[in-house]
Amino acid sequence: MNKLNLPNNWSNLCLHQLFEKQSESSPGCVALVHGGIELTYDELNRRANRLAHYLRSCGVGPEARVAICLERSPDLIVAIIGTLKAGAGYVPLETRWPEERLGFLLADSRPSVLITEKPFEGLPSHLCDRVIYLAQDRAVIDQFGESNPPQVATPDNIAYAIYTSGSTGKPKGVTVTHRNLVRLFAAAQPSFNFGPNDVWTMFHSPAFDFSVWELWGSLLFGGRLILVSYTDSRATDNFYQLLSAQRVTILNQTPTAFRELQAVDDARRLPLALRCVIFGGEALNPPMLAPWFYRHREIKLINMYGITEVTVHATYRLLDSEDLQRQRSVIGTSLPDLRLYLLDEQLRPVVESDEGELYVAGPGLARGYLNRPGWTAAQFVADPFSGQPGSRMYRTGDRGRWTSESELEFIGRADNQIKIRGHRIELGEIENLLQQCPEVRDVVVVAREDTPQEKVLVAYLTAASGSFDEAEVRAYAGRVLPEYMRPVSYVPLASLPVTPNGKLNREALPAPAGLRPELTQGYVAPRTVLEETLCGIWSRVLRMSPVGVEDDFFEFGGHSLLATQLASQVREVTGVPIELRHIFEASTVTALSEIIEDEYRQREASDNALVDEIERLSPEEVQLLLSKQEPS
Numbered sequence: 089m090n091k092l093n094l095p096n097n098w099s100n101l102c103l104h105q106l107f108e109k110q111s112e113s114s115p116g117c118v119a120l121v122h123g124g125i126e127l128t129y130d131e132l133n134r135r136a137n138r139l140a141h142y143l144r145s146c147g148v149g150p151e152a153r154v155a156i157c158l159e160r161s162p163d164l165i166v167a168i169i170g171t172l173k174a175g176a177g178y179v180p181l182e183t184r185w186p187e188e189r190l191g192f193l194l195a196d197s198r199p200s201v202l203i204t205e206k207p208f209e210g211l212p213s214h215l216c217d218r219v220i221y222l223a224q225d226r227a228v229i230d231q232f233g234e235s236n237p238p239q240v241a242t243p244d245n246i247a248y249a250i251y252t253s254g255s256t257g258k259p260k261g262v263t264v265t266h267r268n269l270v271r272l273f274a275a276a277q278p279s280f281n282f283g284p285n286d287v288w289t290m291f292h293s294p295a296f297d298f299s300v301w302e303l304w305g306s307l308l309f310g311g312r313l314i315l316v317s318y319t320d321s322r323a324t325d326n327f328y329q330l331l332s333a334q335r336v337t338i339l340n341q342t343p344t345a346f347r348e349l350q351a352v353d354d355a356r357r358l359p360l361a362l363r364c365v366i367f368g369g370e371a372l373n374p375p376m377l378a379p380w381f382y383r384h385r386e387i388k389l390i391n392m393y394g395i396t397e398v399t400v401h402a403t404y405r406l407l408d409s410e411d412l413q414r415q416r417s418v419i420g421t422s423l424p425d426l427r428l429y430l431l432d433e434q435l436r437p438v439v440e441s442d443e444g445e446l447y448v449a450g451p452g453l454a455r456g457y458l459n460r461p462g463w464t465a466a467q468f469v470a471d472p473f474s475g476q477p478g479s480r481m482y483r484t485g486d487r488g489r490w491t492s493e494s495e496l497e498f499i500g501r502a503d504n505q506i507k508i509r510g511h512r513i514e515l516g517e518i519e520n521l522l523q524q525c526p527e528v529r530d531v532v533v534v535a536r537e538d539t540p541q542e543k544v545l546v547a548y549l550t551a552a553s554g555s556f557d558e559a560e561v562r563a564y565a566g567r568v569l570p571e572y573m574r575p576v577s578y579v580p581l582a583s584l585p586v587t588p589n590g591k592l593n594r595e596a597l598p599a600p601a602g603l604r605p606e607l608t609q610g611y612v613a614p615r616t617v618l619e620e621t622l623c624g625i626w627s628r629v630l631r632m633s634p635v636g637v638e639d640d641f642f643e644f645g646g647h648s649l650l651a652t653q654l655a656s657q658v659r660e661v662t663g664v665p666i667e668l669r670h671i672f673e674a675s676t677v678t679a680l681s682e683i684i685e686d687e688y689r690q691r692e693a694s695d696n697a698l699v700d701e702i703e704r705l706s707p708e709e710v711q712l713l714l715s716k717q718e719p720s
Contacts, residue, residue, distance in 0.1 A: 098274055100264040102241050104172040106308050108133060114284065114310050117365065119413045122162055122315040124654035129310075132166065134234040139170030141232035146218060148200050150175040150245045153687055155199035156294070157181040157190070157211060160315050163222055164294060165303070167203045172266075173237055176200065177246030179261070180294035184318075187212055188568045189259075193251055196459060197261055230441040243267035250297050250459050252396050253514040253573070255513065261458035269300065271451050273308055275423040280364070284310035286337045287361070291345075293325070296511070298369055301400045302340055311338070323668035324348040324652050328356060335361035342369035343376070344508075348652060350380050364388040368401065369497055369506035372417040381412060393419035393498060396512070397467065397482050399452040402426055403496060417498045418491065424451035428496060429473065429481065430488060440490045445502050449474060449481035506535045508543050511572045518573055522547060525564040527556035530584055533575060534597060548597055550583055560645055571647055576600075611636040618684060621661060622677045629654045637677040647677075664688075 098106070111119075115130035127135070148154060154171040156178050158164040171615040179197045181190055183204075191212040194202065202216040206223040213219045222229075243266045251259040288306035290313055292299040306313040314334050321325040328349060331339065339362055341349065346367065351362075351696050365387060372391050381389060391411075394401035405411075405420025422428045430444030431437060438444035449471045456464030471481040487499040489501075506513050518533045529552045537543045549556065560576050577600035585596035611634065614620040619637050626635040630644050642656065651671040658666045658680070664687045666680070674680040 094413050096271060100243060101269060101270065102172065102239070102243055102245075103247060103269060103304060103308070104136075104169055105171060105239065106234055106270065110308060110310055114396075117284065117310060118312050120162055120165055120308060120315065122160075123317075127162055128646055129307075131171070132162075133236075135162075135166045136169035136173055136233050137236055138229055138232045139166055140173035140237045142220075142229045143170060143174035143201065144237060145232070146201055146220075148174045148176045150241045152176040152200040153179050153197050153246070153249060154178045155181055155197060155202045155216065156192060156681040157183055157202065157204040158222075158513070159183055159205070160294070160317055161314070163205065165313075165315070166477070168294070168303070171203075172241070172247060175240040175245065176449050177248050177263070178250075179249045180291055182295050182570065183208070183211075184569050185570045186210070189516055189570060191215060193259065193261075197249060197251075197606075201695070207556055212350075217541075228697075243270065246455070248300070250295060250300075250396055252512050253517045259458055259517070260463060262396045263455045263458050264297075264300075264396075265398055265455055268452055268454060269304065271425060272301075272399050272401065272423070273304065275425045275495055276401065276404070277309075278424075280338075282309040282311065282338070283305075287314065287335055288312070288326075288338045289314045289316050289331070289334075289336055289340075291321050291340065296369075297394075297396045298340055298342075301366075301368075305338065319672075320671055322649070323655070324352050325656070326668075328352045328358065330359055331362070332358040337361055337363045338366070339364070339370065340366045343367055344370065344649065345371045347376060348649060350376075353383075354379060360384070362387045366390045368392045368394055369511075374407065374411045374417060374533055377407070378412045382662050383408075385664075390575075391417060393486075393496070395448075395482075395484055395486075397454045398426070398448045398484075399454060402428070402452065405495065419494055419496050419498050422448075422450075423452070425471075426452050427481075430490060430496075435472065438489075440492065440494075442449050443487055443489050443499060446484045446486045446488050446496070447481040448484060449479065453480055453482050485595075490655065506543070508535060508545065508572060513545075514574055518545070518547070518569065518575070521568045522549070522561070522565065524568075525561055525636065526554055527560050527564070532584055532594075534594060534596070536599065544577070545573070545575040546577045546579060546597075546600055548579045548581050548584065550581055556580065572588070577646075610638075612638045616681070618681050619664075619677050622658065622681055622684075625654065625657045625661065626677060629657065635677070637681075639676060641671065641675040658684075 111129040111133040116128050118126050119132045120127040143154065154176045156167045158167060168178050169513055178706055181193060187210040190524060194215040199216060201218045201220055203220045203530045204211060206221050207213065245265060246263050247266045247269055248263040251261045253259060282305055288302055288311055290299055290302045292302060303313065314330065316327060316330065317404055321486040322332060361542055367390065377389060389403040389407040391407055392401045393403040394715060401423065403419045403422055405418055409420060427449040429437060429447040431447055432444055443670055453468060454469055467483050468480045469483060471479040485502050487502050488496050489499065491497055506515060515533045519531050522528055522531045528549050530550045533545055533547045535543050536546050561578055579598065579600055585593040614623045614637050623635045623637065626641065627633045629650055630646060632644060641651065651668055655668050655671050657664050662684050664684045671678065
């Protein structure tokens with residue numbers, strides 16, 4: 089039988105043990121697909137075993153941590169499973185993060201081993217005593233045995249540590265155990281009935297815990313996991329085609345990403361095999377779903393609220409037509425093994441329709457923050473309602489209210505934390521890091537939504553000495569902040585506005601003017617009709633004017649989702665098949681216009697060659713050629 093039947097003692101098993109059982113029951117079934125590569129459950133298990141035995145030989149065992157810095161590929165999945173089989177927990181790192189952030193995470197997590205493909209600029213591998221470079225160490229790894237290694241980890245050992253934004257300017261590593269995660273799938277399975285006929289995508293970064301749900305939701309139940317490359321995850325057209333071609337059945341999306349996908353679906357209308365779309369990562373705006381809901385009535389839309397500290401998901405809500413009329417997101421009821429409390433400042437339950445802060449209790453609560461006992465004690469507090477000694481609840485910082493149907497309506501944050509494009513961000517972390525820039529005296533960062541459903545980060549700064557060089561500040565931000573945490577606009581102020589009682593007056597912060605920032609290279613006007621057209625597209629997408637031909641799209645606040653919009657509009661206007669990779673490779677108008685003009689020249693040369701060929705034909709041959717072009 090293909091399907092994993094969770095044994096009676098499932099809570100006493102680790103993730104990799106359940107995966108091994110699935111591998112034994114369906115060894116020849118495809119587990120993993122990436123491009124043209126397919127791995128069966130047996131092949132994936134044997135590869136992971138070889139790495140696990142090698143890690144054991146390096147001294148890796150229970151409670152050790154293995155940092156993994158790999159692109160999305162079969163090697164990434166092998167590294168994750170192999171780490172767990174060795175008894176350790178994994179710490180996922182993004183290859184695109186700035187060197188300073190990678191350095192902090194390596195120094196803070198203190199991994200026994202770092203696994204990466206090969207040395208690359210910006211990876212401070214010198215911070216690790218041992219580094220495994222797969223490109224050069226593969227031959228050694230492949231000499232190790234393919235049998236399942238002896239079990240050394242227990243369900244209460246660490247499975248992973250994922251870092252979240254921190255208000256102190258330092259990210260915090262959330263340590264999650266095998267037991268935390270295994271019980272998530274046992275609790276959710278009755279609502280979803282995942283099985284071997286399901287096809288999942290791993291769309292999200294391994295450093296975002298939505299990917300944990302995607303990875304194990306597929307592999308624990310005998311499904312097929314489609315690994316989505318970083319480029320395709322940002323090129324919505326490509327991803328939409330992949331969903332159709334691979335007949336994906338389970339799709340997990342942040343509302344921001346799904347809005348882009350919905351727009352492509354409006355235009356393309358390819359056949360889809362989806363049976364459900366699961367939303368998470370940020371607040372959902374239900375009315376936006378109306379076109380999709382009525383066109384794809386057979387596809388369930390499910391809203392799930394979660395947070396890294398409570399192991400991915402905490403609530404479940406199957407959306408219906410009435411939800412499309414709501415202005416706030418209803419996140420439903422708790423998963424069966426969790427408890428939700430809405431409490432006031434004295435930790436007293438609020439009554440229906442009153443607003444309160446959300447606390448979550450139950451076996452989904454993570455162990456705590458890595459190397460942060462103070463933060464752990466402050467956020468994971470005693471649960472006075474359980475009646476069980478030592479029971480804890482997690483203070484989420486989110487606010488909500490109970491509906492008349494006893495479901496939870498999400499209102500927003502109680503503090504300075506936000507979510508943008510699915511990423512959880514402490515604005516204080518950005519402020520503290522920018523504050524260290526020599527050009528800056530004071531800074532406040534806010535998330536503005538001047539255009540509906542388009543939240544962007546804006547930094548308001550006062551200069552350390554008279555005026556600041558915006559190019560220097562942007563360059564500094566690029567060195568210390570990952571792309572999703574970089575402000576789109578930098579607004580210089582003589583001083584930050586305050587209320588009569590001396591507090592920051594956020595309401596008085598002005599909207600960005602949408603004017604071109606003064607960067608190092610200076611403004612260069614368009615010189616051709618094509619450059620002028622492209623500058624107009626740049627300006628519309630970035631909402632900034634004027635845009636010069638040497639202005640870098642990403643320096644002006646462009647990010648991957650905006651780059652997708654840019655590529656789509658350039659394709660539509662020029663007729664040239666510009667892809668997302670072209671925007672990353674040619675991020676100025678000058679560079680992109682050269683690619684487009686080269687395509688035009690090739691087309692012209694091809695047309696001229698065809699004309700020359702026709703001119704050499706006899707009238708009879710021309711007539712014969714034309715007759716072959718006519719439809720039958």
